[in-house]
Amino acid sequence: MKQIKINTNLITSFKQNGTCTLNVIENMDDLHEIEQGKLVGEGSNIIIRNHQNLYKLSKTFSYVNIVDSLVIVGGSTKISLINKILIKNGLSGLEFLGGVPASIGGCVRMNAGAFGKSISDIFEYAICYNHDKGIYTIHKDNAYFSYRNSNFKDNVILEVGLRLKKSNYHDIITKLNENTKIRLSKAPLLRTFGSVFKNPPNMVAGKLIEECYLKGKIIGDAMICKKHANYIVNLNKATADDVLYLIDIIKNNVYKKFNVELEEEVVIL
Template sequence: MTFDAEIAYNELLAHFGNRVRRNEPLARHCTFGVGGPADVWVSVDTPEDLVGLVTLCAERRWPLLITGNGTNVLYADAGVRGVVARVAINAYTLEESGAGTAFLTVGAGISWPRIINEIAPKGWGGLEFGPGIPGTLGGGVVSNAGVHGHDLGQVLEWVDIVDARQCEEAPVAPTVVRYQHSELELSYRHSRFRAQRRVQFDGEGNPVAAPHKLIEPAEIVMQLGIRLHREDPQQLRAAIEEHKQYRKRTQPPQQSAGSMFKNPQGDYSGRLIEAVGLKGMTHGGAQISERHANFIVNVGGARAADVAALIKEAHQRVYDRFGVDLELEVELRGEWKVL
């Protein structure tokens, strides 16, 4: 079935009003600042809207790509065909549960800095290690985001997801499922949701985007349950500031998507990339950062193809010299062609 963007736009406009846009530049919605247009862009800010949108797209057979703040995604220069929806569900409740603990129920679209800034002054700790993580908590689940020996999995108790796996084969409604902590397969930069999004490298060394599905991803993080603990607000404020300053000292200031590759066991991707002489290498408007070799930055006018070329070069050179198959942390989305 051919996707008719005008029909989809008009129907979504009736449901979502001015949250729907045509030919929206995705460069506005990712931290790389690159990427072509989405046929149709929509922002959803309630669980009901998210389930309703997935249901509608499944019924109409419209391709749907779900995204967050765009902090770990590289959109193709050709953009994305179909509907791209940003999960902007950021409502939360905080309930004290005794013994110096509280339970946070929070939408997947809330940003890490925002939730920290709102709960830390009230004396609730558990997330204070992440003020420099620019993404959403929902995205943090997928990659089990963390830093300095702390990660989201240490405080996460459950996740509600919209399960659209059955929608691929038939126009059926998705279901909402709750996964408990033990079902999430959390480890270093990994969760049960990660494998389906992993970028592979072909025989020529080109990064290859995951195959297109009707609903991407098929399991969409919608809401999280997090256990917090009582902490002195001044100590929390000091810890937050320390993490901010560390990130400012060690990471490049230009537009990027954070760390490009996971650290291999017992080593660091940045060290390996620097060791093969790629620190500071440029391609078009993209550069392997001179400050930290595991960052690719937009130094001005970069295209997605420039970033992908540097990804290929770094991955291939490290593999050729050290035999290490670096795993990309960033997802490739949209209409990619082989480089």
């Protein structure tokens, strides 16, 4: 397994400042050395405390194979690459994640969703690894997907099977562009980690935070986004501590004003 000491700005979409040790899993043998709960994908939904020892699947686990409407993808494959290939092959169903800078492994683990759709709608199976069971397959009936959650905790997702629908190039591109445009109009795409909190039942976290007048609040180099209050943006060299401080402020304010306990959507390692 290759081991490198790097700045966390290289492995997070938030470009957070800090250092970590990254262990790159290059083959199946390396899987035995993984520390569970320390896996990162494309880093689009994580905050990493300083000096962590982390693990990431290498490009060996990035591939897309298509058999009729079944799309078989390696666990580290980027959503953007999958969508490019789906366009070429006239397969529709993953457009809702257009513009999300994540990997399929992270998206399955978190049951990524947007525009009323989620990964669970197209998921067929995943080949996983964990220390107790070794390599085994979880089919859709046993994935137990829920809002931003699944049965994949403590598993490394090595391969995913997605069931898509035949469509045409033009319709897929149009839907992808529309979704990316809406996403951009509502929230920033760069130097963020997506939604900070899950939406509480029948409420919208962004609205609650905005109503506490917290938009634009800055700690260090991290700021509560002025466009969408459930996002935190990195102004320059924000650290995990800057973000954790802001998260604390938001939770306290929302609890005091609305008696609602917000739950983090972002994974804090």
